[in-house]
Amino acid sequence: MSAPISSGAKESAPADANAGAALAPRLFGSKRGALPGFTGLDQPREDILRACIRCGYCLPTCPTYLETFSEASSPRGRIRLIQAVADGVLSVTDPGFVEQMYQCLDCRACEAVCPSGVRYGQLVETARTQIERARARSTRRLGVARAGWRRLARAAALDGVFGDLSRVRLAGAAVRLYQRSGARRLARASGALDLLGLRDAEAMLPDLSATPVIPRGEVYPPLPGVERRGRVALLTGCVMGSVFPETDRATIRVLCANGYEVVTPSGQQCCGALAVHSGDLDRARMLACGNIAAFEASGADLVISNAAGCGSALKDYGEFLAHDPAWAERAHAFSACVRDATEPLADLLRHDQLNTSFERTPLRVTYQEPCHLAHAQRITAQPRALLRAIPGVELVEMAESSVCCGSAGVYNLLRPDMAGALGARKARNTLATGAQAVVTANPGCALQLRAELNRADSALPVLHIMDLLDAAYRGRDPLLSAL
Ligand code: SF4
Ligand code: SF4
Secondary structure (H helix, E strand, O other), X not given: OOOOOOOOOHHHOOOOOOHHHHHHHHOOOOOOOOOXXXXXXXXXXXXXXXXXOOOOOOHHXXXXXXXXXXXXXXXXXXXXXXXXXXXXXXXXXXXXXXXXXXXXOOOOHXXXXXXXXXXXXXXXXXXXXXXXXXXXXXXXXXXXXXXXXXXXXXXXXXXXXXXXXXXXXXXXXXXXXXXXXXXXXXXXXXXXXXXHOOHHHHXXXXXXXXXXXXXXXXXXXXXXXXXXXXXEEEEOOHHHHHHOHHHHHHHHHHHXXXXXXXXXXXXXXOOOHHHHHOOOHHHHXXXXXXXXXXXXXXXXXXXXXXXXXXXXXXXXXXXXXXXXXXXXXXXXXXXXXXXXXHHHHHHHHHOOXXXXXXXXXXXXXXXXXXXXXXXXXXXXXXXXXXXXXXXXXXXXXXXXXXXXXXXXXXXXXXXXXXXHHHHHHHHHHHHHOOOOEEEEOOHHHHHHHHHHXXXXXXXXXXXXXXXXXXXXXHOOOHHHHOO
């Protein structure tokens, strides 16, 4: 069993969940290797820029390059653009630069194949942060009217909704009311959704009929008769806990069935992934501090995430806070304890210790790899091994399983054209397998797959891997929990 999350740091842990908010002003990024075209903190690192040898190995893995065949829309092209800003020959707010930094999905497929070890995620995330800070300065100068409503709406969503888990739940309750009250029928029939440009976003939302998961420090004991493996703390997640609460409950049951005591720490917040994607590293750090404090207090050995994007962000806390003397050590210890839900289970499987009391589940499935599982966390074999461990499940690989489906946080809402092209490509590859269901491990991918399969006139079920494992343990039809 690994050392507890709080190792060496518990005494100084703030007791309340707002620790992050209180301490955020003390957080700083690095000025190391400051580049002339960028300013202040959180700059693309010169050593990472220099590591690119322009070999082009990354090009065939890049979804936007595959769709456009344009060098500017490739990782190598974007690195050159960042270098141009660094050299002072391009402005950080140049429309072409901004377009490319945000056309990128931050899927990190390029990073996973780069022979030179270029950490592309660091480059694009700090470049976006530089853009947002420059824009904030110009908004202060020019006024709100000229700042652009999309940018302001995005900032309001990040600050007003995802900044606080209770507000996410409130938004979920409002959507639930909208779906049940008849307002949805009215909005669809009246054309109001078209007028507001919200038809695609609205169509993507599944029915929010299940009770959300509200983490209040509940403790779920291991299944009786199963060898005890330790205590783990689940990040219930803002989207997962509100939109897919049954997947959280399935994850808890699967972990308990394998000897883990599962706790859902109170005080946990959004993981910060959406803030990172949107160039708001300060907000991501604030959320990180709140989560570190909340999970330290849980006394768990591991932090578990069942959402690939969230797990990836949690594993990056050590890096986000590396330059803050008050948090660096705690953040590093925290990140070292983070696991995707498939990791400890696949470890047990490898050591012949997985609870294999599955009911036979005859189902041909294909697997769509979430980018932040396959590329950012390099977890590819574990989900496949678990799927193959269920008797009756046949795994059929799809072409381009690790090419982004176009979800990428809120990318599919902000850039529907590119997201739609990638989604249609994913739907085609999925359907070509002849599978009876598609399995994934991230809520954003599940929503995007459902929307794109609908567009392709297919009702192929979409399943989270934890739902499938849980159904197999309980002898239930897995398709009952499908989207
Ligand atoms: S694979 Fe790596 S080194 Fe080669 S062009 Fe892409 S980012 Fe640069
Ligand atoms: S992160 Fe993804 S979309 Fe962006 S450059 Fe790399 S491969 Fe292309």
